[in-house]
Amino acid sequence: MSSSTLEVGKRLVELCRQGKNIEAIETLYSPDVVSIEAMSSPGMPARMQGLQTIKGKGEWWVKNHEIHSANAEGPWPHGDRFIARFTYDVTPKSGPMAGKRVKLDEAALFTVKDGKITQEEFFYDMG
Amino acid sequence: MSSSTLEVGKRLVELCRQGKNIEAIETLYSPDVVSIEAMSSPGMPARMQGLQTIKGKGEWWVKNHEIHSANAEGPWPHGDRFIARFTYDVTPKSGPMAGKRVKLDEAALFTVKDGKITQEEFFYDMG
Numbered sequence: 001m002s003s004s005t006l007e008v009g010k011r012l013v014e015l016c017r018q019g020k021n022i023e024a025i026e027t028l029y030s031p032d033v034v035s036i037e038a039m040s041s042p043g044m045p046a047r048m049q050g051l052q053t054i055k056g057k058g059e060w061w062v063k064n065h066e067i068h069s070a071n072a073e074g075p076w077p078h079g080d081r082f083i084a085r086f087t088y089d090v091t092p093k094s095g096p097m098a099g100k101r102v103k104l105d106e107a108a109l110f111t112v113k114d115g116k117i118t119q120e121e122f123f124y125d126m127g
Numbered sequence: 128m129s130s131s132t133l134e135v136g137k138r139l140v141e142l143c144r145q146g147k148n149i150e151a152i153e154t155l156y157s158p159d160v161v162s163i164e165a166m167s168s169p170g171m172p173a174r175m176q177g178l179q180t181i182k183g184k185g186e187w188w189v190k191n192h193e194i195h196s197a198n199a200e201g202p203w204p205h206g207d208r209f210i211a212r213f214t215y216d217v218t219p220k221s222g223p224m225a226g227k228r229v230k231l232d233e234a235a236l237f238t239v240k241d242g243k244i245t246q247e248e249f250f251y252d253m254g
Binding site for chain 1: 201234236
């Protein structure tokens with residue numbers, strides 16, 4: 001296992017715990033990073049690519065949710081990949097769930113190449 | 128997402144919570160299942176294949192650990208894969224850690240085809 005993968009994972013989890021998700025994207029993600037959701041949603045394809053696009057997705061999420069609390073756990077590494085878990089207590093500000101406080105619980109699988117995150121895949125059940 | 132993937136994941140987590148890990152292997156795993164650890168260990172390669180081999184690995188683990196408590200969380204699904212998290216409080220009965228009580232915390236990534244688990248990959252940091 002590359003220690004770099006573990007280091008990148010630890011830094012990601014640390015920044016997310018501090019609410020610095022955008023800083024995590026800016027500092028840890030590859031220019032060509034691919035982000036894949038478990039499903040597409042209105043106006044957002046499941047697969048998106050490129051640092052600026054993924055940063056924009058993150059900024060949209062922060063702007064459109066009131067975040068009551070957030071936590072990150074892990075990383076659990078395996079070779080050039082690691083898993084992290086994210087839990088959120090949020091109230092969406094827009095869309096069909098606007099105003100409805102919900103708890104989100106998801107796992108994510110990250111791939112690291114040359115010290116940068118090249119892919120993130122989110123795992124969750126929308127019920 | 129195939130509902131079958133989610134159902135298999137829910138069943139796996141449920142059986143593991145009940146300590147029925149061997150029953151989970153017998154009922155949910157494909158004959159050709161591949162199991163991949165984050166690293167190899169003395170006498171055990173990282174990659175092993177085949178239902179009987181993986182069942183033997185599970186039976187070895189149960190036989191060689193005093194299990195004080197065990198928990199499983201998830202599943203978090205994405206397409207034909209799901210993630211689960213396992214935590215254990217155990218005392219190994221053999222090997223270099225024999226007699227030393229330890230807490231284990233790992234994530235696992237499972238692949239499901241035709242309603243059976245065809246691959247399991249374990250993610251953890253041995254420190």
